[in-house]
Amino acid sequence: xxxxxxxxxxxxxxxxxxxxxxxxxxxxxxxxxxxxxxxxxxxxxxxxxxxxxxxxxxxxxxxxxxxxxxxxxxxxxxxxxxxxxxxxxxxxxxxxxxxxxxxxxxxxxxxxxxxxxxxxxxxxxxxxxxxxxxxxxxxxxxxxxxxxxxxxxxxxxxxxxxxxxxxxxxxxxxxxxxxxxxxxxxxxxxxxxxxxxxxxxxxxxxxxxxxxxxxxxxxxxxxxxxxxxxxxxxxxxxxxxxxxxxxxxxxxxxxxxxxxxxxxxxxxxxxxxxxxxxxxxxxxxxxxxxxxxxxxxxxxxxxxxxxxxxxxxxxxxxxxxxxxxxxxxxxxxxxxxxxxxxxxxxxxxxxxxxxxxxxxxxxxxxxxxxxxxxxxxxxxxxxxxxxxxxxxxxxxxxxxxxxxxxxxxxxxxxxxxxxxxxxxxxxxxxxxxxxxxxxxxxxxxxxxxxxxxxxxxxxxxxxxxxxxxxxxxxxxxxxxxxxxxxxxxxxxxxxxxxxxxxxxxxxxxxxxxxxxxxxxxxxxxx
Numbered sequence: 001x002x003x004x005x006x007x008x009x010x011x012x013x014x015x016x017x018x019x020x021x022x023x024x025x026x027x028x029x030x031x032x033x034x035x036x037x038x039x040x041x042x043x044x045x046x047x048x049x050x051x052x053x054x055x056x057x058x059x060x061x062x063x064x065x066x067x068x069x070x071x072x073x074x075x076x077x078x079x080x081x082x083x084x085x086x087x088x089x090x091x092x093x094x095x096x097x098x099x100x101x102x103x104x105x106x107x108x109x110x111x112x113x114x115x116x117x118x119x120x121x122x123x124x125x126x127x128x129x130x131x132x133x134x135x136x137x138x139x140x141x142x143x144x145x146x147x148x149x150x151x152x153x154x155x156x157x158x159x160x161x162x163x164x165x166x167x168x169x170x171x172x173x174x175x176x177x178x179x180x181x182x183x184x185x186x187x188x189x190x191x192x193x194x195x196x197x198x199x200x201x202x203x204x205x206x207x208x209x210x211x212x213x214x215x216x217x218x219x220x221x222x223x224x225x226x227x228x229x230x231x232x233x234x235x236x237x238x239x240x241x242x243x244x245x246x247x248x249x250x251x252x253x254x255x256x257x258x259x260x261x262x263x264x265x266x267x268x269x270x271x272x273x274x275x276x277x278x279x280x281x282x283x284x285x286x287x288x289x290x291x292x293x294x295x296x297x298x299x300x301x302x303x304x305x306x307x308x309x310x311x312x313x314x315x316x317x318x319x320x321x322x323x324x325x326x327x328x329x330x331x332x333x334x335x336x337x338x339x340x341x342x343x344x345x346x347x348x349x350x351x352x353x354x355x356x357x358x359x360x361x362x363x364x365x366x367x368x369x370x371x372x373x374x375x376x377x378x379x380x381x382x383x384x385x386x387x388x389x390x391x392x393x394x395x396x397x398x399x400x401x402x403x404x405x406x407x408x409x410x411x412x413x414x415x416x417x418x419x420x421x422x423x424x425x426x427x428x429x430x431x432x433x434x435x436x437x438x439x440x441x442x443x444x445x446x447x448x449x450x451x452x453x454x455x456x457x458x459x460x461x462x463x464x465x466x467x468x469x470x471x472x473x474x475x476x477x478x479x480x481x482x483x484x485x486x487x488x489x490x491x492x493x494x495x496x497x498x499x500x501x502x503x504x505x506x507x508x509x510x511x512x513x514x515x516x517x518x519x520x521x522x523x524x525x526x
Contacts, residue, residue: 007275009252012040014470015281016235017487023242034251039232045315045425052315052376056480057361059222064481079234081225089331092413116185127182135215137162143476171451178208190339200308200444202343207451254293262466277466277494284458284473286438299462307385310429310441314379317423326414330366334358334413346384352402356381357526387433387441445473460490468494
């Protein structure tokens with residue numbers, strides 16, 4: 001039987017995982033990437049020869065990659081150096097208060113009690129029990145499996161116990177509404193409401209079910225030696241070992257459709273690569289807008305209802321000074337005074353927040369490490385996805401003011417960052433839009449606003465046979481582990497189709513991952 005060929009468009013995490021799984025099953029895979037390297041949103045900025053993570057910064061749910069590599073005959077510990085962090089994140093407020101959450105649940109309970117009192121610590125304990133149960137019930141029917149059959153199919157897979165739990169949480173309740181039921185302290189409402197931003201959404205519009213992301217972090221946060229970009233380099237290296245061919249600095253102009261089925265791709269050079277299947281690891285909006293050809297538009301029949309958050313980031317190499325008791329850890333949140341106003345600015349007024357919450361990843365810290373001299377920082381504030389068209393030119397006037405407010409917020413909370421223009425790289429929604437076309441700078445696909453929004457996210461299979469979708473804009477959603485799972489689902493759907501048509505040669509199997517799935521390795525969105 002002739003060799004089966006696949007083209008993967010985009011070398012982000014989802015594309016790399018799809019390529020690995022397809023190659024392992026005996027398919028000849030070519031990955032096209034318009035950048036000079038693999039990783040997609042998992043990227044870094046180089047300042048003075050040092051690489052600073054400039055995309056996702058947190059490695060959670062490591063067993064997704066443990067199971068993936070085991071299924072390929074590899075071991076994650078042999079491929080990457082990982083260190084579990086004792087402090088999940090450090091949180092600061094302008095009134096001088098601060099709260100650490102720890103990998104040790106008892107340590108977190110004690111910290112909450114010291115921070116907000118015994119009653120609130122008891123509420124925190126009950127909240128954690130709820131999020132554990134919620135994650136347990138939603139893991140299989142939502143995260144691990146294709147979301148087929150719409151709402152009725154999901155309810156059937158959820159089962160009586162899951163339905164009862166979901167009813168108790170209130171599927172129509174917002175995440176912030178749920179936090180106001182769980183906690184009386186507004187700072188804790190703010191802290192746990194922020195998990196909506198991990199899917200690029202507003203806590204006042206995201207469903208209460210997103211509280212399960214809390215459990216993802218409680219299960220552990222790891223630091224990757226060499227930064228998060230080392231993960232992409234690891235997967236790309238394994239792809240090569242399994243026979244995957246990479247073509248970098250290569251732009252795909254069109255996904256070719258022959259007799260109603262994907263048949264390959266046409267490059268910007270005019271060359272055509274013929275294939276039995278195509279995996280598109282890009283934002284689904286690019287298909288819908290016709291950026292991959294008119295024929296491919298029907299793969300995603302409707303545009304996303306509302307774009308997710310973008311970001312304004314500063315990748316810096318800088319000296320820092322912290323007030324007493326306000327030292328940086330690896331992951332740090334500096335909360336604004338009026339959290340609701342921040343999201344009204346972003347989603348209601350399409351402007352940068354006037355009073356931003358700031359996330360700081362101090363890449364050289366963690367597990368007691370304190371750098372000597374300048375250190376690598378990623379500072380981030382949430383921003384609207386207005387990186388294209390007339391809005392893009394408007395933002396240029398806001399950047400300087402937002403930068404001033406951002407670093408003033410840090411200073412008010414006890415952190416002084418000595419910015420140097422030659423050691424600072426600013427990235428705007430317009431920059432993200434240029435890197436990820438059709439997004440407007442949105443980093444998470446569509447916003448998860450309203451419980452039913454999860455059913456409007458496209459799945460791996462689409463309306464065009466032979467074309468499969470992967471990445472953060474597809475099911476199960478954004479974040480590094482979630483994108484990896486979307487790549488897995490795309491490969492499994494493709495291999496199942498090939499097997500059903502008897503086009504997969506004897507002895508090649510799709511493999512499989514009995515992976516306790518992940519929610520997100522976040523950008524660090526506050």
